[in-house]
Amino acid sequence: MYTFEEIIGHKEIIENLKRRIKYKKVSHSYIFDGIEGIGKKTIAKTYAKTLQCLKGGVTPCNECSSCRAFDSGNHPDVFFIDTDKKSLGVDDIRNSIQKDIETKPYKYKYKIYIIEKADKMTIQAQNALLKTIEEPPSYGIIILLSNNFKQFLPTIISRCSILKLNPLKPKEIKKYFNNIDKNIDLYIAFSGGSIGIVKNMLESNKFLDIREKMIEWIYKIQEDDLINLFEIQKEMEIYKEDIDIVLDLMYIWYRDILFIKEIGNNEYIINKDKINELLNMSMNLSYNKISKSLEAIANTKIYLKQNANFRLALEIMLLNIKENIHG
Numbered sequence: 001m002y003t004f005e006e007i008i009g010h011k012e013i014i015e016n017l018k019r020r021i022k023y024k025k026v027s028h029s030y031i032f033d034g035i036e037g038i039g040k041k042t043i044a045k046t047y048a049k050t051l052q053c054l055k056g057g058v059t060p061c062n063e064c065s066s067c068r069a070f071d072s073g074n075h076p077d078v079f080f081i082d083t084d085k086k087s088l089g090v091d092d093i094r095n096s097i098q099k100d101i102e103t104k105p106y107k108y109k110y111k112i113y114i115i116e117k118a119d120k121m122t123i124q125a126q127n128a129l130l131k132t133i134e135e136p137p138s139y140g141i142i143i144l145l146s147n148n149f150k151q152f153l154p155t156i157i158s159r160c161s162i163l164k165l166n167p168l169k170p171k172e173i174k175k176y177f178n179n180i181d182k183n184i185d186l187y188i189a190f191s192g193g194s195i196g197i198v199k200n201m202l203e204s205n206k207f208l209d210i211r212e213k214m215i216e217w218i219y220k221i222q223e224d225d226l227i228n229l230f231e232i233q234k235e236m237e238i239y240k241e242d243i244d245i246v247l248d249l250m251y252i253w254y255r256d257i258l259f260i261k262e263i264g265n266n267e268y269i270i271n272k273d274k275i276n277e278l279l280n281m282s283m284n285l286s287y288n289k290i291s292k293s294l295e296a297i298a299n300t301k302i303y304l305k306q307n308a309n310f311r312l313a314l315e316i317m318l319l320n321i322k323e324n325i326h327g
């Protein structure tokens with residue numbers, strides 16, 4: 001439906017946008033910046049809908065012909081520019097904005113262009129857009145959505161109102177997913193504060209599959225056979241592309257064990273749905289050993305970021321964890 005009231009979090013940004021409407025300080029160009037899935041498009045759409053609403057309030061009326069056209073997905077004066085290509089080229093900008101913005105709105109107050117993944121614009125595309133941003137018609141509004149606004153030319157940045165969307169708080173994300181029968185805390189820990197990232201994770205089984213694998217490896221490490229380590233290492237190599245997720249899952253697993261050791265089963269445990277496994281493991285490990293394992297995992301993340309040899313870095317980590325368990 002797109003109303004500001006339905007949007008979770010981002011209160012300051014919403015207040016900022018409402019004030020602009022109320023005091024007639026609407027800019028012609030904006031950058032909405034923030035990580036994937038954090039709500040940039042939802043906020044941009046709601047702002048566009050409000051600006052076009054015939055009642056002229058600070059939130060859409062949901063009843064006028066403009067609001068209804070918007071909700072049906074066929075608003076004649078709101079345009080979305082998106083691309084599946086690697087970059088957004090100069091022709092895309094020329095054809096979809098530069099020429100089109102010269103003709104007056106079909107029916108409503110503004111012509112609003114929302115450019116998704118705008119940080120994919122080539123330098124030439126940005127230069128083409130700049131001409132429009134420098135001298136927009138009175139009815140023209142351009143909203144750029146980006147994951148990293150620093151990709152834009154300084155001349156673009158200086159002409160736009162920049163609204164930076166911060167990561168959502170865990171409790172805000174939880175509120176959004178309150179009907180889901182899954183251990184949402186685990187997903188939130190990997191979301192970077194983005195509802196969209198949690199949604200993507202919930203849609204695929206990959207994330208939970210990796211965790212199952214990881215738990216299997218940790219059990220194997222605890223067994224006394226050295227040969228296991230090389231098997232685990234080989235298996236881990238299959239997950240090379242997702243190694244950050246693997247290491248973070250391992251880290252959170254040992255961190256959960258540490259919490260259980262300190263205060264028993266508690267609300268801060270992230271792998272709540274695996275409490276029996278965690279309790280079991282916590283009985284066989286000392287604080288010192290758990291801390292050393294956490295350190296080994298954290299160091300491995302750093303080594304891999306510095307482009308250390310992948311196989312060797314894993315080997316050292318596994319040996320360190322194993323040594324700490326049996327040493």
Ligand SMILES: [Zn+2]
Pocket residue numbers: 052053054055060061062063064065066067068
């Ligand atoms: Zn309306």
